Amino acid sequence: MRSFLKSVLVALSLIATAVVAQAQDYKAGNLTIDHPWSRATPGGAKVGAGYLVIENKGDEADRLTGGSSPIAKSVEVHSMVMEGDMMKMRKLDSLEIPAGGSVALKPGGNHIMFLGLEEPIEEGKPFAATLTFEKAGEVEVEFKVEGIGAKAPSGGKGDSDDAGMDGMEHHHH
Numbered sequence: 001m002r003s004f005l006k007s008v009l010v011a012l013s014l015i016a017t018a019v020v021a022q023a024q025d026y027k028a029g030n031l032t033i034d035h036p037w038s039r040a041t042p043g044g045a046k047v048g049a050g051y052l053v054i055e056n057k058g059d060e061a062d063r064l065t066g067g068s069s070p071i072a073k074s075v076e077v078h079s080m081v082m083e084g085d086m087m088k089m090r091k092l093d094s095l096e097i098p099a100g101g102s103v104a105l106k107p108g109g110n111h112i113m114f115l116g117l118e119e120p121i122e123e124g125k126p127f128a129a130t131l132t133f134e135k136a137g138e139v140e141v142e143f144k145v146e147g148i149g150a151k152a153p154s155g156g157k158g159d160s161d162d163a164g165m166d167g168m169e170h171h172h173h
Contacts, residue, residue: 029136030058031097036143037153038114040123048072048121050112050129050143051153055102062135063094064103069129073116080108094134107151123147 026033036052048071056062067075077092095110097103105111114121114129121127126142133139144153 026139026141028133028139029062030060031056031062031133031136031139033131033139033141035153036129036141037150038121038127038143038145039150040145040148041117041121042148043120045120046115046117048114048117049078049107050114051105051107052112052141053102053104054097056097056099059099060135061099062097062133064097065094065132065134067112067129067131067138069114069127071118071121071127071129072114073118075129076113076115077105077110078113079110097133121145 025035032055034053034055036050038048038050041048054064064077066077069075077095079090079092079095081088081090091113092110095103095105103110112129112131123145126144128140128142131139131141146154
């Protein structure tokens with residue numbers, strides 16, 4: 001009996017681990033949103049950024065057009081571009097997610113901006129947001145919050161190579 005209970009506990013533990021591991025993946029139509037994350041913001045900051053990977057398994061492109069979150073007055077899609085020797089941030093009306101492809105929103109590149117923060121984004125305190133897509137509609141996700149200097153989600157996917165500008169990019173607003 002004891003070994004049976006032990007087996008049941010091990011199985012339940014494995015199931016719980018699998019559920020937690022999948023908790024950072026969200027689906028909407030043909031889209032999969034993988035590992036939404038953000039960095040903590042210093043006290044008094046009025047903007048924050050969010051990062052994730054969107055995969056489109058369909059045969060038609062879709063577009064990320066923005067979103068909303070209880071932590072911010074507005075949620076926009078932004079890009080980082082080099083103009084001469086200056087890195088500049090630009091608001092995008094939408095971001096195409098190609099059919100059969102994926103788009104990574106990451107530090108130093110395309111990203112989500114949380115403007116007019118109602119409260120600081122705090123490390124270890126996830127927050128909710130709704131992403132809006134042209135075809136897939138609205139998708140509720142939860143952003144995991146890493147430390148202020150994080151270059152990628154802990155234990156997750158992400159390129160740390162292009163993270164250098166992110167600490168300064170948000171002063172352009």
